[in-house]
Each structure stands twice: as C-alpha cells, then as structure tokens.
Amino acid sequence: MVSLLGKNFLALAALANVVLADFISEITGQGFKVLTPGNPQYSNASTAFNLRFTFQPAAIAYPNNAQDASTAMKIGAQFGYKVVARSGGHSYIANGLGGKNGVLVLDMSSFNAVSVDPLTNVATIGPGNRLGDVALALNNHGRAMPHGTCPYVGIGGHSGYGGYGFTSRKWGLTVDTIVSLDVVLANGTIVSASKTNYSDLFWALRGASSSFGIVTGIHANTFAAPPSATVFEYNWDLSTSDAASALSAVQKFVLSPSLPQEWAGELVLGAGSSSGRVAFGLTGGWYAPAVEFNAVIQPLLKTLPKPQSQKLTVGTYINSVQYLGGLGRLNTTSIPDSHDTFYVKSLMTPEASPISNQAGQAFMTYLANEGFRANTDWFVEVELYGGLNSAINNVPLNATAFAHRNSLWTIQFYTSAQGGVPPFPKEGFTLLDGMVNSIVNNSPKDWDYGAYTNYIDDRLKNWQSLYYGEHYKTLKSLKQRYDPQNTLDFPTAIQEPQ
Template identity: 25%
Template sequence: MVLRPQSPAQVQDAVRYADRHRDVPLGVRSGGHGLSGRSLNDGGIVIAVDGLDEITELDGGRARLGPGARWGDVAAALASHGLALTAGDYGSVGVGGLATAGGIGWFVREHGLTIDHLRSVEVVTADGELVHASATENADLFWAMRGAGANFGVVVSFEFELHPVGSQVGFAMLVFAPEDIAGFLQDWGTTIEAAHPSVTGTLTISPSSRARPAMAQALIVVDSDDADTVLDRLQPFAGLAPMADQSVQLMPYASLLAQPAGPEANLGRGEPLGHSGLVRHLDADVARGLADLLSSKSSFILSVRSAGGAVAETPADATAYAWRDANFFVATLGGGSLDFEKHWNQLIPLFEGMYLSFETDTGPDVVARAFPPAHLKRLRELKRQWDPSGLFRDNFFIDPTVADPEAAELSVADDSVR
C-alpha cells in the first residue's frame, strides 16, 4: 500500500496508520533513488512524500525544502539569486534521502556536506508527532537527523543555509588511459588533496576489456567563473596519465544537475550490489586493493569521489555523520559474484568508515561500519527515546534493543573518530 500524503498532517496520519500495521514492512520514500531500492518493499506499506516538494527561498540566504523536491530543481530555483546548496551530482535524486544521510556533492571540498548547512527540520516521529529540531530545540534529535535521519522519522521539511555560487563554474571531463591503475590512483589522491578547496573531483574507472585498456574518467568541478583560474587549478591533473580525451567548459551549476526527465529516470531499484568505504588517503595499500578489485573484473565500475576539505571543519562529534577526516569516498557496483565480495572484503579493513547511501548490504555489521562506536551508542540511546519499538527500520536499522558495551567502546571511539 502506497500512502501519498500531501501535507505534514497527512504524514502524521500515515505514520500512525503504519504503526498500527507493524506486521508488514514500512518504507519511506522521497525521490526514490535509494540505491538498493530500500525505500520500496514487497507486501508492505510505503509512505511516499514526493508530493511535499516545496522549494522556498527565505530571507537571510536560507531556503525551505520539501523532502520530495529534486536537487536539480533546487539548483535551478536558487540560481537566479546567486545561491546554491551543495548536494549530490545527480539532479533527480530527492532531497529527503540525501539530506538525512550526508550529501557529498560538487562543492564538498569547499562547502562541506549538505547536512552541514541544515539549520532545522520538521519531522514526524514514530509516535506520529510533528517535531521541530534544531541546534536549540530537540538538539539531540537534530544531531541524529544529520547522518542517521532515516531511523528517526519522516522529514516533512528542511531549512538550509545556502552558500553563494557564481553564474558559472568550471567543469572538466578528462579521460585517462593509465597503464598502472594503482600508481594512478595514488597520484590522483595526492593531487586532489593538494588542490584548491574549490576543486572537487570524481574518478570513475571501468575495467579493461579485450578491446580496450582500463579507462579512468575524471569529472572535476572548479568553483570559479574565471577561465584562467579554472585552467590553472586543473593543470596539475593533466600530467597524471596519458589522456585519451578532454573537455573543459564554463557552465551554470544548475546545468550540471539538469537531468532529462522521463518515466524511465527512476525505477526505484538499484544495482545488484553496491559497496562503499571512506578513506583518509589513497595510499599504496588502498590503491593496490582497488586496482586488484578492478582487475578481477567482478566490479563493473569503481568510483572515487572527493569527500574531504571543508567536511573536516565540522567536528566529528557534531553530527551523526562521523567520518570528517576522510578525503575520499569509494563506491563500487558489481554483478554479485563471489569474487566481487572477496575483493571487497579484503578492502574493508583499509577503510575508516562508510557512507551508507551507496551500500546495498544491510544488517548490524554494516551499521557498525557506518558509525563509530561512540556515535552508534548515542544513536541507540536516541532510538530508544524517539523510536523505541523500531518503526523506522527500512534503512540501516539501528536496533534499540542491542546493548552497547560501556567503557571499551568509549576508549576505542576517541581514537577512531579523530
């Protein structure tokens, strides 16, 4: 049963209805881009808030966004005022799923995560109440909503502080044909880390085939509308490996997120398997592990995205999203072979955390990788307070009934978070 509330009061009704029908699964759906299709379910209830798609600019450089709004529409609406909000790289992704998990987008190194700009949320909690959460009101809930929001309710509106953006940004597509993937990854890592904060890059590598060598496509945004500045900041990337193709252009940020609309744009299901990890540096071990994964051909795509820079300006304990020192976010998709799992499992110990938006595995092990122990302990305490019987469980369920070992966790957490 798909419930499609059109107002916060109807969301409250929907949550109370779902609470009376605990015997079936419950999904919460905004834009429908959850990677494993986790916002849908088979034989249960879905609360689809795509109708709450408000985009309202407020005074003081702020905006109120409904969970059903799409990031492409948000960027387009704000552009004429010289404002933007760093979000994902894909315009039809919904506000609801991304802004409750993190938000790693084209300005991440300059402006941090999407959740770092969140100033308040209106959320319908498990008891059906409409709760306002901000730094000064229900601050604990506000903390949890920024990184683990899916566990705590259905957000019906977000208030964000925006950041300025020029009329154009630099956008480069560089296609490399590296002979040594591991060496190339290491060089890419040091180049990104040394780059100006306005530079954010995504590297997508597909394995070699009989017809062609492995190709690495770099998409790089430079937040400047000055062509010379853009070229200057891109120059260090040019020598990383032989280039098969390149293009650099100035274009509006909103155009980067503009997606062709259509019924096929979003089918609410993901790839067979997707895994993700966060890592501080692309050092020799990480680079070798990723290169091995690619050469196994069990992964059909590997993506290494910028996640650092301004993300580290927010303390690790300020939000449920904890991995503030990670400079890179690795995501891979595979067809489900045992080889894929074997190579990925070998990489896991090299990561310092995980961004849950790109992970199709679920269960306690995955939750333990997504949050460091002290964060998970606090999240469980808050889950006991706000959703003690676990109504919201579709997306990396934080089980409130699990007891956390006390002292051991706290001492480990201090090391692992900072």
C-alpha cells in the same frame, strides 16, 4: 484432519486478514490518496528503483501535509505496521518500500515546494523534491547548495544520510546545510527540530534520518551560485602499473595544502581496452574563474601520462549541474524515472592513511583482469571528500550523526545486470566483493575505513560500525527515546537496545 499446529496457523492467518482489512478501511478513509494491492496503480507505485528487489507494501499513502503524515503514522502504529518514508525512491536496497513486505509506505511526493527567505537565504524544501528540481528552484533565486548529480534522487533521503556533490569540498555535505527540520515522530507528534529545540533528535536526524521520524520540511542554508563553473574530463587507457601510479599521483595532488576548495573531482574507473588495462578517468568541477583553472590542474597533469581525451566545458553554475547530471535536463516532472538491476558497495578511506601503493596495485590488477572478464556492467567512482581544505572534514565529528569526518575518498563500486534488467547474476556480488577486498586486504590491519549510508549495501557485515562508527551507541539510545515501539523500521534501521 488438520493438526493443532495447522489450526493455529489458519487462525493466525485469519486474524491477520481481519487486521489488514480494518487497517485498510481506516487509512483509506482519511482524505488523502492511498494505494493498496489490487489498485490498478499499485503495481507501478510499488516497483523498486533497483529491480533486484520486489516488495509488497501493505499500503502506500500519499499525505498532503504534516497532519496527514501524522494521521497515517498513528494508524500504522495502531495496527502494528512498520512505517517508512519514501522521498525519491532511490534507496539502493529499496528501504523506501520498507525493505520487506507488509510495510506502510508514506510517499512524500506531494511535499514538493521550494522557497528561499530573501533575508536569510535559508531555503525551505519539501522532502519529496528531486535534486534536479531543487537545483532549478534555488538557481531561480541565484542560490545553490551541495548535493549529488543524479537529477532524480530525492532530497529527503539524500540529505538525511549525507549528500555528497562536487561542491561539497567547498560547502560541505547536504546534511551540513540543514538548520532545522519539520518532523513527524513515531507517535504522530509534529515537532520542529533544531540545535535549540529537540537538539538530540536534530543530531540524529542529520545522519540517520529515517529511523527517527518522517521529515516533512527541510530548512537549509544556501550559497550564492558561482558566476562561473568549469567541468573537466580527462581519460586514459592504462596498464595496471600506470593506473596504480596515476592513483598515487592523484592522491598526492589532492593532499596538497595549496589545493583550493573550489576544485572538486572524482576518478571514474572501468574496464580497459583489453585484459590487463584500466579505463581511468578524472572528472570534476572548478567553481572559480575559468582562467585560473589551468594553473591549478597543471601540476597534476605533469605527473600523469598524456590523456587520450580531454574536455573542458565552461558555463554558468546551473549549466554545470545539468551537464554533470548526464541527462541533458534537470526537470524531473515531465519524464518518469528509470530503473536498473544492480548491486553496490562502498568504502570510505581514511585521509590519515591514504590508499597504499600495494593496495592500489592490487586494486588496479583486479579491475584490469577480473573486471575485464566480468559478465555484468560495472564502474567505480572514487569521490574526493578530503584534502586539507575540505569543508566536509572541517565539521566536527560529533556535530551530526554522520560518522565520517576524516575520509579522503568515498568509493562507490557499482555493477548492474546486462541491459539493466533482472535477473541479477550472483557473479556480480563476487565481483564487487573482490574489488573491496583487493584494497582492504592490502591495507594496514588497523586501517580506519568505513562505508557510506547513501550507497547502502544489503550484504554488508558489521554495517552498524562501518556506517555509523562510534555514533551507533548513541543512536540506539535515542531510538529508544523517540521510537520505543520500533515503528520506523527497515533492514538497516537503527535498533533500540534489547
């Protein structure tokens, strides 16, 4: 005999199946491609970039234009489904699949046009473009913009939450270039948001984009591509004390008021040649005449041990973008994207309080010992955001919803399962937690650090404050205004006041 509770459960399950069937019937009849469970293409389309996650969307829709996106949004809301946009699909925690089962995904891959206005040099970019293809398209017009190095990252999410690249100290973050956005609101309304139209929405979209709408067009300032670019690479194998001293020396160098905006760099850290040692690399770009580079870098090199290897690669700007992308090509249309099984944490450190000698020593000691013994592959990238001439930090804090305009470094801690395939070992979480704690626990108690939303972490406590700082309260209020039904929802979405 089935209990009353069991009968109620069966009734609810039957109702849910009816709703799902009606929803699929409605959305598949609108003239744009829709994949649902059972379709031969669905499995591949619903596979996350990070194989640590497996989610089953209720449907994956492929709108061809803003009206299609509006139609899909309305149908999703009508049937009570959460809706998310997927640009490149590179969300570290699969937010582009909704971050949970049963979500309506709007795949923006059809929004792949790039054009440049010859009078204003403002580019119109579809959010389905990958960074490599954006770089190529802009370069055809002699233009460029700041963005990350991985060619396969989608411009939609990248620009909506920051967007750091080696030209960011000179040009700002990708989000800082945006002058207007075409967006579909949660109720299906199609609007253009800018400083003069839906200005509060425009503010929120530049730093917390996915919580407020489906962006269908990005209008952004571009810059003249530098005629010359030099990629520099220096590598050392250091003891913990020498690695800590090297970090201190690099910090002093980048805080020099004479460091030009054209110099950009990051430290790349990994396991050393033996226990107790750290692989310490300095990589970056110089976006001015190559003959001027030596005079800029020598003051730093004089304070460091002699590198085990060094390499300068001089060429055009687009040559540098391709080189730093690591694939030997920028076009992403001919070869499918890859996958990994990984976990990431981030730390944005305050420029006013650089990493202390104590924290640097503890960090390098942890990498040299616990990192050397790790059963996962890992690296750490210490990316330069600040310095007195940084265009990132020259933007006023309240100009956009991006909440960190005082950072010296953004550190990405990345570890992946051996071979890049599941399962992901629990020790990987412990490894990265220890890396972050070695710095934070050896820094002042009131250390004003944060975390970076594009390096999203599904295990991060107090993420609202660490990602969005003082802006989160305002974002919650705007969420209530623009998405009162919480249709645009995923695990780290802005939540309206309860």
